[in-house]
Amino acid sequence: GAGVSQTPSNKVTEKGKYVELRCDPISGHTALYWYRQSLGQGPEFLIYFQGTGAADDSGLPNDRFFAVRPEGSVSTLKIQRTERGDSAVYLCASSSISGNTIYFGEGSWLTVV
């Protein structure tokens, strides 16, 4: 597709449940990023992939959060035992290996009730 695609656009889940959020980057982009945006805040860095490997996962808040990118394209952010504090917009972004411009998707709105 033309841009970064994220699914689902909205997800409501119960506390304690497991959630997966999917990101399809711009075709040909080798770098992929996940950010989290809480209400009234700017996005916060979670993890960065270069190809299939996580080059920097220093932003993941705890071990309930995990992300994969097995074939170097689509990525899945996985959240175990969700908590109400996990409610936020999860943003995926991608960039070309040689570019500095990072392109964002529209985000997945996660609400934990």
Place this chain on the structure above:
Amino acid sequence: AQSVTQLDSQVPVFEEAPVELRCNYSSSVSVYLFWYVQYPNQGLQLLLKYLSGSTLVESINGFEAEFNKSQTSFHLRKPSVHISDTAEYFCAVSEGGDSSYKLIFGSGTRLLVRP
């Protein structure tokens, strides 16, 4: 550690008036600077960026920002705003080199343009 401060959470302005959205950053190393815009119900879009060279950078829709190293600022300006400029604006910084991928965002400024 890097940080970005956007002092104004909301800036109301009348159409055709000038506007300045303030951004200050803290960093001990050289930085790249960005402004992103988020229109209602849309994703973040890059508005403009400073990587090196001329300290004044411009966007295609009339915004400009100037990198001021001594004041550690990257304020966004437009001489005459339109209703369609109503959006949330985020300033962001990253370190150069190998860490250029990690953006640190400010908390955003909501620009509200009134007729």
